[in-house]
Amino acid sequence: MNKLKINYLVCILLLGVSLCYADDVKFEVTTDKDKVSLGQSVKLNFSFYGLQNIPAPQAPQIENFQTRYLGPSTRVSIINGKVSSSITHTYTLLPFKTGAFTIGPFSVNYKGDVYASKPIQLEVVEGPLEELPWSLDREQEAELKDRIFLVLEVEKTNVYLNELVPLTVKLYVQNLTVRDIQYPQFKREGFSMEEFQEPRQYQQVIGRVLGGVLYDVIEFKTNIFAIKTGKFMLGEAQLSCNLIVKKERRKRQRSRAQDFFGGFFDDFFSGDAFEDFFAGYETYPLTLESAQIPMTVVDLPREGKPAEFDGAIGDFKFELEAGPQELKVGDPITLRMIIEGEGNFNTVRSPQLSSQEGFKVYDPQATLKDNKKIFEQVLIPTTENVKKIPKITFSFFNPKKENYETIAKGAIAIKVAKLEKEEGFRMVGMPGVELTPLKEEILGRDIAYIKESAGKLKRKGAYLYKNKGFLLFQAIPLLTLVVLLVTHKKRERLKTDIPYARWLHAPKKARKGFNKAKALLESNNAHAFYEVVFKTLQEYLGDKLHLPTGGITASIVDDILEPKGIAQEILKILKEIFSECDMARYAPSEFSQIQMLGSLEKLEEIINYLEEQKL
Amino acid sequence: MKRKTFSKIFILVLIFAASLFFQSLICFCENTNSGIENFYRANFLYEQTQYTEAIKQYEALIEKGLVSANLYYNLGNSYFKKGDLGKAILYYERAKRLAPRDIDLESNYAYARSLIKAKITEQRPLWFVHITGKLFAKLTMDELTLFIFFLYIAIVSSIILGLYLKFMKPYTRFLLIIFGIMLILGVFALGARICCHYADAIIVKEAEAKFEPFERGTTHFVLSEGMKVSIRSSKDGWAKVKRIDGKIGWVNQSFLERI
Secondary structure, eight states, rough: OOOHHHHHHHHHHHHHHHHHHHHTEEEEEEEEEEEEETTTEEEEEEEEEEEEEOOOOOOOOOTEEEEEEEEEEEEEEEEEEEEEEEEEEEEEEEEBBOOEEEEEEOOEEEEEEEOOOOOEEEEEEEEGGSSSSTTOOOOOOBBBHHEEEEEEEESSSSEETEEEEEEEEEEEOOOEEEEEOEEEOOTTEEEEEOOOOEEEEEEESSSSTTOOOEEEEEEEEEEEESSSSSSEEEOEEEEEEEEEEEEEEOOOOOOOOOHHTTHHHHHHHHHHHHHHHHHHHHEEEEEEEOOEEEEEEEEOOOOTOOOOOSSEEEEEEEEEEEEEEEEEETTOEEEEEEEEEEEEEGGOOOOOOSSTTEEEOOOOOOEEETTTTEHHHHHHOOOOOOOOOOOOEEEETTTTTTEEOOOOOOOOOEEOOOOOGOOOOOOOOTTTOOOHHHHHSSSOOOOOOOOOSSSOEEETTTOOOGHHHHHHHHHHHHHHHHHHHHHHHHHHHHHOOHHHHHHHHHHHHHHHHHHHHHHHHHHTTTHHHHHHHHHHHHHHHHHHHHGGGOOOOOOHHIIIIGGTTOOOOHHHHHHHHHHHHHHHHHOOOOOOOHHHHHHHHHHHHHHHHHHHHHH | OOHHHHHHHHHHHHHHHHHHHHHHHHHHHOOTTTTHHHHHHHHHHHHTOOOOHHHHHHHHHHHTTEEEEHHHHHHHHHHHHTTTTHHHHHHHHHHHHTTTTTTHHHHHHHHHHOOOOOOOOOOOHHHHHHHHHTTTSSOOOOOOOOHHHHHHHHHHHHHHHHHOOOGGGGHHHHHHHHHHHHHHHHHHHHHHHHHHHEEEEEESSSSESSSSSTSOOEEEEEEOOTEEEEEEEEEEEEEEEETOOOOOEEOOOOOEOOO
């Protein structure tokens, strides 16, 4: 309840604060520097004074810059009792271009109020790059686009349907640190693409021989082929990567000598290890786009198309092998048709036998290795009259020569022997093709062999559940549980039930007092002795009857103990002991050791009696 | 004073009982190697295809009161090779009780059973019995007993932990329910297992089950060699048996042997 109230109070207070200061809100936009070199970032601060709860405005879109939100920072200061608060939302600006820019003015709309700022000036310069020799005579604007870009290339733009066209995506990088480069992706309507090969990396000079610029190139290669005829735009290719930008570049005065060694020192000192230690760097995700390429896809020419043509496009060679060439009726011959060369193997289908007479022919199995497609086909001669494997022709369209080509192989002569009479003709299936059910595999069935070792020998009929020791042991956890439950109950009761706790601890305390009195008796200190005896008796009776200890006097004997049915003798002794105590404590009479001993015995008698009676 | 002595006595009792337990376990697990030579002699005879002699040697070991899964398995194999399907299945069954996870045994048992003449579809027991039976089928009786024992310890300790560790309290009930269910299932399975243990028998010779426990009684059904039956009661050398399809009849006890 209280907490809730406090919460309300805090809310109201906060509301008050924000209301109080809503009137004199100031909005200001600043940058941390007004001059920056290309490749470095600038911090753009949106500061609101007199406000703390304004959310971050959307990252402003500024031409030639990439913006990214970094985070807010708030500040409250009290000066001479005057409270001022502010919040600053910080963005980073990464320039793409050199030149002088005017950023802003910005305006922020918050809860109906519009806050506006003044525009700020920012100059982007080439920076340290100006010192490099090859850039001295360059006048054109250096743009980030010139230092990292993507190029999409194809070998030809006029292609036939299904023709394989090599395609290259190149990433050019100059003097920038780029990480996490992804495989490129591009729009390819009407085209199918193979997987990219492992990217290749090399260096290339672009431009004039002397004034040329050295780029690092990462090259991704693949093949595409058209699946539709018509005109299509290929691309644009897209590639995602992370640009690493130094936050603070250490200003170094470079001597001519250092210039002489040029790139070496530059590379060495701006190496990653140094950067990691001395200068922080920031990561900018960058998506690069290439230009588009128009493609024209035409169908294969009608004229000159051979009858055997089955869609294969490329430049191929065709080989035919067959074995065995001497066999019996019913034995299988394996035909190997090897098609090798360059082209779209997806379009290459198995060449057909010109005649199937006298053979049982199975479907071919194709395997594709790099630049080689092998078809294996099983033939089984059904009569001994078969003398040869008929001619096999393979036709394809060669896009380089722009004509159809046909290769014929065979016929291959074979000798087929007659079957001996008792063998009888049976058709042998192609090995591995026909599925043999598992049951057929078992030629004879028998039991598994005997065990070599006897294993663990044990008494016959000896089971754990019959084991007396084991069964007896079952009692232990149960016993433990019962004991622990009882002690736990007792402890819980002692915690909550005070009369019980007092009652339980009374004899122990009495025993302590008794021992103390005994010690005093031996030292013959009558006054202290009776003090202790009286106190012990008081505490004992108080605990047992759950009465305040101080209120126990001789009077309780008649008032409380008598109605409880305590023996008259004990009551008498109790009275005696109380009076002895009083005498010793208040009257300065002398008590002998024998008298004290008597009192002690009386005390013991009373306690023992009351314990027996379970008062 | 009194309480201290009590706890002392309690701890003494605990230690004593624990020692008893471990002693008994050690005795229980003890490997006895006397008579092992019979086993190797029998293996040799089996290799020589002298199955009758091999059986004699294996059985000599059993007469000494010593058994093992491998021994039963080899005996089963010997009987199988000798052509005594009933006895072979009997010993495979006995071996299965000691080694329910043996692959060789499983395959031989399945093969032997596939050779039983009469094919009778098994009457499915009650779903509860079926499930608990399946659940613990791959445990031996001793493993099952130990499993129950550990569950029992787990229940006791989770109660105690719930009493003394406050953060355990909310989970205690959940744990108790889970352990409790598992314990009930385990005890049920063990009970069923013990019941089967004494009731199940294998027909060792082809026999006819009669309506009455007399030779002149009308034949009710036929029991093929190797079939498993459960004995309901017995009288004057006759046993009232239940076939796996649920049919009940009387058969002369000389035709069957308890597993």
